Amino acid sequence: MALTGTPLILLAAAGTVAVLAATVLLWSRGGRLRYPLRPLGILLTEALLLVTAGLVANRHEQFYPSWAALAASADPPPTVTRPAAGGWDGWLVARGPGPFAWPDPAWPARRLGRAPQVVPPDGYLTHPSLRYPVIVVLGPPPARPPAARDSVVVYLPATGPEAVDAVATALPHDLRVSGHGWALVAPAASAALAERVLTAAPGRFVAVAEVGRGPACRVAAGIATSRRRFTAREALAWAAGQTPAPLAMTSPPVHRLPAHHAKGRRGAA
Amino acid sequence: MPPDSLALEIVVAAVAVTAPVGAGLVRTRLVRALALALCLLSAAATALVWLNRQVDAYPTWATLTGSSAEAAPVTATTTPGGGRILDLTVPGHASGLTLPMYAYLPPGYDTATRTSYPVVEALHGYPASPLQWLKRLHVAKTLDTEITAGRMAPTIVLFPWQTTRTSLDTECTNLSGGPQAETFLTVDVPAFAKTRLRVRTTPGSWGLIGYSAGGYCATDLLLRHPGQYRAAAGLSSYATPGIKVGDGSERTTYNDCWRLTHLPVPAVALYLASSPADRNSSRDTAALARLARAPMTVTTTRMAGGGHNLATWEAMEAPAFDWLSTWLSRPER
Numbered sequence: 001m002a003l004t005g006t007p008l009i010l011l012a013a014a015g016t017v018a019v020l021a022a023t024v025l026l027w028s029r030g031g032r033l034r035y036p037l038r039p040l041g042i043l044l045t046e047a048l049l050l051v052t053a054g055l056v057a058n059r060h061e062q063f064y065p066s067w068a069a070l071a072a073s074a075d076p077p078p079t080v081t082r083p084a085a086g087g088w089d090g091w092l093v094a095r096g097p098g099p100f101a102w103p104d105p106a107w108p109a110r111r112l113g114r115a116p117q118v119v120p121p122d123g124y125l126t127h128p129s130l131r132y133p134v135i136v137v138l139g140p141p142p143a144r145p146p147a148a149r150d151s152v153v154v155y156l157p158a159t160g161p162e163a164v165d166a167v168a169t170a171l172p173h174d175l176r177v178s179g180h181g182w183a184l185v186a187p188a189a190s191a192a193l194a195e196r197v198l199t200a201a202p203g204r205f206v207a208v209a210e211v212g213r214g215p216a217c218r219v220a221a222g223i224a225t226s227r228r229r230f231t232a233r234e235a236l237a238w239a240a241g242q243t244p245a246p247l248a249m250t251s252p253p254v255h256r257l258p259a260h261h262a263k264g265r266r267g268a269a
Numbered sequence: 270m271p272p273d274s275l276a277l278e279i280v281v282a283a284v285a286v287t288a289p290v291g292a293g294l295v296r297t298r299l300v301r302a303l304a305l306a307l308c309l310l311s312a313a314a315t316a317l318v319w320l321n322r323q324v325d326a327y328p329t330w331a332t333l334t335g336s337s338a339e340a341a342p343v344t345a346t347t348t349p350g351g352g353r354i355l356d357l358t359v360p361g362h363a364s365g366l367t368l369p370m371y372a373y374l375p376p377g378y379d380t381a382t383r384t385s386y387p388v389v390e391a392l393h394g395y396p397a398s399p400l401q402w403l404k405r406l407h408v409a410k411t412l413d414t415e416i417t418a419g420r421m422a423p424t425i426v427l428f429p430w431q432t433t434r435t436s437l438d439t440e441c442t443n444l445s446g447g448p449q450a451e452t453f454l455t456v457d458v459p460a461f462a463k464t465r466l467r468v469r470t471t472p473g474s475w476g477l478i479g480y481s482a483g484g485y486c487a488t489d490l491l492l493r494h495p496g497q498y499r500a501a502a503g504l505s506s507y508a509t510p511g512i513k514v515g516d517g518s519e520r521t522t523y524n525d526c527w528r529l530t531h532l533p534v535p536a537v538a539l540y541l542a543s544s545p546a547d548r549n550s551s552r553d554t555a556a557l558a559r560l561a562r563a564p565m566t567v568t569t570t571r572m573a574g575g576g577h578n579l580a581t582w583e584a585m586e587a588p589a590f591d592w593l594s595t596w597l598s599r600p601e602r
Contacts, residue, residue, distance in 0.1 A: 038293030042305070043286065046312035053316075062577050065546035069576040129419065150599065180538070180566075181595055203538060203566035206473055206499065206596065220564045222495040222536035224473040224598070242473050245422035245599035247591070 003067050004059040012055055016048040085128065086175040093125055099145045104170065116167060117141045117155040120175065121148065121246075131176045133243035135236065136164055136205075138186040138193060146233060148240040152177050160193065161200035168204060178247070183207040183239035185232075191216035198223065207242035209235035272327045273400070278318045285311035323579065325404055326396035326435045333435075351376050351413030354403065359429065359461045364453035368430040371399050372466060373409055375416050375423035385467045386425045387474040387597040389590070390458060390490075390498075394481030395438045399428035405579050406480075411587050420587075421594040425468055429458050431486065438512050441486035442523055445515025454486075455494045474598040477501040478589055480582040484550075485510060485525070488539060488557065492528050495535030500596035502540040502589035504582050508553040526553075529560035536564035540592045542585040544575030568592065 001008045023041025030037055057063075064070040086092075088103065102115035121132060132152045137145075141155035152175055154167055171177050180203055186194040188210040194217045198205055207224035208217055211232050219225055224242045228234070270277045288311050292304035327333045355372040375386065391408065393401050402408045408426070415421035431450050432439045439450035459475065462468045469475075475498045479487035484506020491501035508525045521527050539561065543554040554569055561567040570588070575581035 035293055039289035042289035042292060042308050046285070046289075046308065050312065050316050062547050062549065064578060065544075065548075065576045066574070069546060069574050069578070069581075178595060199564070202536065202564035206598075220536035222472075222499060222564070224471055224499075241601055242471065242598050244595050244597060247422065247594060248419040 003055075003070060004062065004065055009052065009055045009059065012048060012052040016045060016052055019048055020045045086173070086177075088174045089125065089128070089176070092120065097122070097125075099147075104174070113159055113163065114157045116157070116163075117145050118175075119145050119147045119153040119155070121150050121152060123150075124152070124176075127246065128176075129248045130246040131178045131249070132246045134167075134171065134177050134182045135239050135243065136167065136182060136184050136197075137232075137236065138184070138190055138197070142232070146236060148236050150246050151183075151240045151243055153236065161197045164197050165201065168201065178244065180204050181206050181244040183209065183243050185209045185211065185235045185239050186217070188212040188216050191218075195219070206244075207239055209239040209242075211235045271329055272318065272333055273322050273325050273404075275322070278315070278322060281311055281314040281318055285315045323405065324394075324397045325400040326398055328398055328400045332398070351417070352378070352409060354409060357461075357465065359453070359457055361449075361453045361457035362460070363456040364449040366433060366448055366450070366453045366457070368433070368453065369399075370430065370458065370461075371403060371428040372462075373412055373426040373428070374466070375425065376413065377423055378425075378467070381600075381602070382467075384423075384600050384602050385469045386423055386600045387476070387594075388459075388462060388468045389424055389426045389476045389478055389593055389597070390454065391426050391428050392431060392441060392454075392477065392479035392483035392486040393428075394479075394483050395440070396435055397481075397483075398435065399430060401579075402428050406583050406586060408586065411583075412590065415587055415590055415594075420591045422597070423600050424590075424594065424597070425462070425466055427458060427462060429454060431483075438482070440482055440510035440512050440514075440523075441490060442510055442512075442514050442519075447515065451490065451493070455490055455497055459497060469598060469601055471598060472496050473499045473596075475499065476593045476597050478504075478586075478593060479506065480504040480585075481506065481550075481577065482511070484541075488525050488541075489523065491537050491539060492525055492535065493522075495537050498537065499598075500538040500540070500593055502542070502593055503554075504542045504585045504589060505544065505547050505550040505577050506541060506553065507550060508557050526556050526560055529557065529562070529565075534562055534565045538566045538568070538596050540568045540570070540589060542570045542572065542589060544572045544577075544581055546575060547577045547581070550577065 019041060023045055026034060026037055099117050099119040101117055135148050135151045135153045137153060137155045140157045145155050147153060156163055172179060182205050184194060184197060184205050194208055198219060208219055209226060209230055210217055211230050226238055230238060288304060288308040292301060292308055295301045295304055321327050352373050352375045357370045357372055359370050360367050391402055393399055412426060416423050431441055433448045439448055441450050441454055443449040443451045463470055477487035477490055477498050484503030487501040488503045488506055491498050510519050510523050513519060514523055541554040541557060543551045545551050558567045558569050572581060
């Protein structure tokens with residue numbers, strides 16, 4: 001019999017009426033037994049009345065849709081998960097810290113231009129449980145590309161959103177990076193390119209910093225921008241400050257909730 | 270003996286059990302009638318106190334008499350070395366409301382005195398109060414655990430009251446001719462937090478979370494104020510306020526499905542957790558996920574079992590806070 005079904009409510013209501021009737025009928029009967037029977041009858045009537053009211057409220061609001069939901073303790077068991085090591089992590093340990101050119105020979109250089117320069121943050125290899133946000137810097141990289149605090153920086157001498165997409169597709173396999181919460185740094189002169197990059201991947205970037213003259217890029221409400229006139233180094237520092245902190249995997253991870261995870265729209269975590 | 274205390278529940282339950290014994294013994298009709306009335310009243314009171322202990326809608330006697338201006342002092346469960354809870358009163362210069370608020374300060378807040386933190390505003394269901402987060406959903410302990418494990422960045426979490434009296438359901442809207450709850454939550458609370466706490470002030474640093482009616486609040490305030498909030502998480506939430514705002518806007522601008530259909534969509538992120546057994550909330554979650562479009566993103570999670578209850582939200586809250594942290598700007602040193 002379902003917890004929210006009409007039969008159970010009718011049964012409880014009928015029980016209430018029956019016990020009430022029995023209490024009234026037996027009030028002056030039953031000899032000495034009537035003294036314990038009276039309070040028992042009243043208590044049982046009250047309890048059944050409350051149960052009936054509770055069942056009606058529960059059916060209406062679906063607090064506990066099933067007996068299992070009523071009995072369950074929904075506290076999920078603690079799950080400890082670590083992100084998969086980035087494909088380049090081992091290579092990075094052998095190679096040591098510092099910037100490097102995208103080591104994958106599969107980078108489609110002819111179509112997307114020069115391979116990106118990648119700069120992992122300090123502490124990347126000593127915190128293997130963390131995933132880092134990414135800052136994509138458009139334009140030719142400086143001779144010694146600087147790092148950013150707690151963010152992976154990718155210098156992309158590229159011409160369009162396709163190159164950013166190529167990075168976004170490949171990087172989560174190669175380094176421990178998050179899938180969203182990224183920042184974009186672009187020369188103010190490349191505002192149109194920056195806009196194309198932002199609109200091509202909704203949800204990926206949460207901030208855009210423009211280098212040089214004032215902000216020229218038009219962004220949707222919800223993406224952080226600054227009115228300051230940044231140098232390249234300032235833009236990088238500001239962008240890093242807008243991104244999320246490096247984080248360990250959720251526990252229980254979203255897809256391992258006591259049930260299952262149904263992904264929403266694109267950009268979903 | 271506050272109205273949500275175990276002591277009161279034991280007292281009224283004791284009366285409810287002993288009154289029938291008295292009613293069975295007395296012989297005078299008038300006294301018996303009075304005793305039977307006491308039986309009914311005490312049984313109803315036992316049920317109501319139990320219910321109030323679940324939802325914490327009336328944490329003090331003052332709230333029962335129609336005022337939420339007096340916050341109940343709270344001793345929330347935190348872990349050793351974890352965060353702490355502050356009792357505050359927010360003077361609402363923009364809304365004209367002055368209401369209590371609790372604030373969770375993360376571990377390290379008192380020592381890292383040059384750090385400013387991202388913020389999450391946590392909204393409760395109806396009927397309830399912010400105390401339900403603290404006392405029934407054990408949110409401080411959850412936040413301590415998630416922050417200490419590195420799954421969530423150290424974050425300040427605010428628990429504001431959402432109405433002037435518990436019997437008035439505002440659904441975080443500006444009621445025509447009534448409390449301006451939306452203005453209080455989106456203007457006054459951030460302004461107050463900026464003066465009293467080391468919060469980050471950039472829009473990408475603020476998020477929202479809520480369960481049940483609070484989930485509607487979180488979704489709605491995110492869509493209406495993308496300049497203030499970057500992300501929101503709704504647990505068993507709805508797409509409409511379910512009340513009359515007073516000007517019919519519950520069918521338009523306060524209806525989130527209408528907003529997604531008729532207005533430009535902001536670049537914000539929304540997380541909706543629901544239990545399929547909770548049909549109303551699941552239906553609204555599906556509608557919102559279907560209607561959302563770029564540049565907005567929606568993540569949905571479904572829990573097997575569960576319902577529209579505390580155990581479900583307690584299971585949902587940690588992953589939701591973790592998810593919010595993946596969108597909000599980091600603490601700034």
